[in-house]
Amino acid sequence: MNDDTVTKKLMFYFPRCECDKPIVYHLVKDHHLIVNIYRAKVTPEEEGYLVLDVTGTEQAIQGAIDFVKTFNVTVNYSGKGVALDEERCSHCGYCIPYCPPGALKISDCATRKVAYNESECIECLACIRICPFGACTSAF
């Protein structure tokens, strides 16, 4: 068994909001995870979205995911709250200074290609208002 702790960024989508259930409490209390919530939302249609980092052993994280899935939740390991549409992005780099954690950055000095590292995104949504090309979008 591997006791190393890892941090994973996840997005939970609740087709029907489970607002009355303290899910995050159980992640901490029963599954011993360190939880860092970036963004959560309940839509007017009563869907729920939650983007968070969980830190713990692989086994604990898997246990937590199994628990969460009992609520009919979709768990996204990639394709989280904020997405960059490669087709729409012009790689201008205008968004870069507005992105607090540097999730958007120049990935190649020679071509000045802009890359988006989803795992670094803190879901502040700054780029969505900033990008003139409409390349950054939010799932919710």
Added chain:
Amino acid sequence: MKTYEQINDRIASGKAVVLTADEIMDYVDKKGLEAAAKEVDIVTTATFGPMCSSGCFLNFGHSKPRIRMSEAWIADVLVYTGLAAVDVYLGCTELRHGDPANMYPPGEFRYGGGHVIEDLVAGKTLQLFALSYGTDCYPLREIRTYFTIDDLNQAIMVNPRNCYQNYNVAINRSDRTIYTYMGRLDPHQKNGNYCSAGQLSPLLNDPYYETIGVGTRVWLAGAHGHVYAEGTQHAGGVGRTPDGVPTGGSGTLALTGDMKQMRKEFVRGVSFSGYGVSLALGIGIPIPILNEEVLRRTCVRDRDILAPVVDYGSDYPQNTGNVICHVNYEQLRTGQIQVHDETVEVGSLSSYYKALEVANLLADEIRRGEFLLAAPITPLRRDTKMKPLVKREPPR
């Protein structure tokens, strides 16, 4: 010394030696100016960025019965109809009807003329709605129909001002966030934006307009267009570095090309939150290496190009002409500049990545013999200054 004819012969026979403005400096450093000038036929330059003075003339053909459009909208974006019956001009900064603009600032400006142009080039179906006062020869008073670019007789892009030779670096020294055509500028010079392809930019590689003039064939978003006039606000007579690189705005080009030949990835509507809409274009211009001097000027590097840093919190809107300092593009490319000992994070509105793509696409077309050069028929002026708009009393 080479002539346009000799270079075109080499292109036609598939033998032309073409490098991009991004590659030429190292090549010349390695080979020496003299040898490189003999060898290289063309250096391709390019830029990709928002260019607000862009638009297009469209001709719809005639309906049955005929209409002389006196007001018209495409996808709810107003077009200019003060022309012949079914000719219109669509400008890229026109907002969609009903856009709240900055009523609740900063406005979003999701759709406008630039987006209509993008959609047209992408082949989308758009709505035309036109009104008329009706005449004996043009009786129809109203039409609503749907069309694509293929239904039009002509869709000719006519841009009065593209390819600014150099441009400001915008910062904001006021104490509130401002929303400008240079993007969002946070207070107390927290950030800055610039907008040029620098060492790849057409007029920075031909600073004295020796090869780029009226009549020069250009790659306008994939179409083979040309320079039809000097651009509006062209001011060739500005201050320059000893190498001829202007230290401010300077030269501009008026470009035209057939939209039916354009590629959609290089014709992109843009929205600037709090400011408005525009059109980003990819433009490539080949520079024929007629002699060593022309080649030497294409070797300009980002570090040789100085851009003026201007305060958009007060000096720009008040038109004071003040420049805080100059920085070079090598510094800008690091993402940080120093303004009076303070570090300012900077971003670019112009895409070097896309410009490089254009320079390479154009180079490939020339190598395949598909793009021939056209010599300018009239040079761009090098002595003009920009005139301000003066507020005068009514004449008596």
